[in-house]
Amino acid sequence: MHGLVEGNFITRIEGDPFGEFKSTKTRYGLSDVTFLVPAECRTLYATGLNFAAHGDWFFEYSGKRVPIPPRPDPGYRAINALLGHEGTVLIPYDASDEVHFEGELVAVVGKRAKRVSEAEALSYVAGFTCGNDISERKWQSQDSTFWRSKNTDTFKPIGPWIATDVDSDNLTVTTRINGSVVQQYSTSKMIFGAAAYVSTLSQYVTLFPGDMIFMGTDNATGRMKHGDVVEVDISDIGVLRHRVEREHR
């Protein structure tokens, strides 16, 4: 079920949230609903390294220098890993303690896009939401892809909703654990913005309504542990919140 969020209320809509729809007379309080991932996604993309200071931190942390990409350098995340707002991230029993948050802006495609220019690309974006690109750093260094480090079930919380009128190149992303700020940066530092990524992707792949793109993280990231409550708060969008549990063997 889809709805329009206005203030503390959600008005249920009928139809296609990315196409023709109409409002109904049904309203819910924000606290009365269970949030799903805000779009049905066929393919979940992510930028490569998209903030220079995160690259510097990652080099200090891991000894591995990820080069600044000369052009948008997309990769994938996987839909099995998606989790809605107020969900619970399950850390597998055999994960290391190095399970890190990466608070991120997420772009949501609103219209089928193939070979669109950078100038028109944002007209194919329905809006933006918040995501946590959770990363198990030991698996990230061991495996040749991110299939397990970043795509274990529940490792991709996204939400709470899609904000349709934001300047995606000028937002403040704040990550909190149990109320304390652990990461804060501006999306003005993105190496390539959403327009560049949408345009570049669309030269080769068809983007579909609901497809989402994680836009990368900045600065240092750090551990999440059993019992933590994690929030990704993006100005003009809202707050994505999730709990963290570690599985027993």
Added chain:
Amino acid sequence: MHGLVEGNFITRIEGDPFGEFKSTKTRYGLSDVTFLVPAECRTLYATGLNFAAHGDWFFEYSGKRVPIPPRPDPGYRAINALLGHEGTVLIPYDASDEVHFEGELVAVVGKRAKRVSEAEALSYVAGFTCGNDISERKWQSQDSTFWRSKNTDTFKPIGPWIATDVDSDNLTVTTRINGSVVQQYSTSKMIFGAAAYVSTLSQYVTLFPGDMIFMGTDNATGRMKHGDVVEVDISDIGVLRHRVEREHR
């Protein structure tokens, strides 16, 4: 629409091809239907390097040594790229001439799988089909992921159907261009088989019915060009066929 292939006929079924279904009285000739990709796939996986001789060839070809993985080393392909049997692969105008075939066995998941053992893994596989893991080698060397080299629209032909009773570790894969054999190998040379991949993936990610896994290619690969007809023929499964066109600027 789904059907059961027997000999030269397809019997239409009603219901869930991976669950409860029943045959109808409607039959079609094989040449009277348009083949879609044989399963609705949420996530399309691929093995990392899975044949030693292909690794040796790739080193000679590219100068890059891909290490033999010590454990199953999965990655992704993307569903925008899927193409059914008898489809047309479109090579973008800006691709190099190094657009290569990789004839491959493809495993199709039949039951939701999470944390299944290697011993039971094949009972979660509905069957096997043929695929061409088309790869633009210049983009493969330039980009940090395979998003464009292997996932450009139409670069993942799969089909024609799912064979439900095959010994996946003992099949002969033959790739032909315009009738001439350009690649032939046995799946007995796989470094890790479908059981190992399904079990390993399922320790961290949920596999869903219809998800597919490209099992890797062996030996040398080579160019496909405008006008070619390419076939991937796997013993006990069938023949996947597609045309190749290069787009004009």
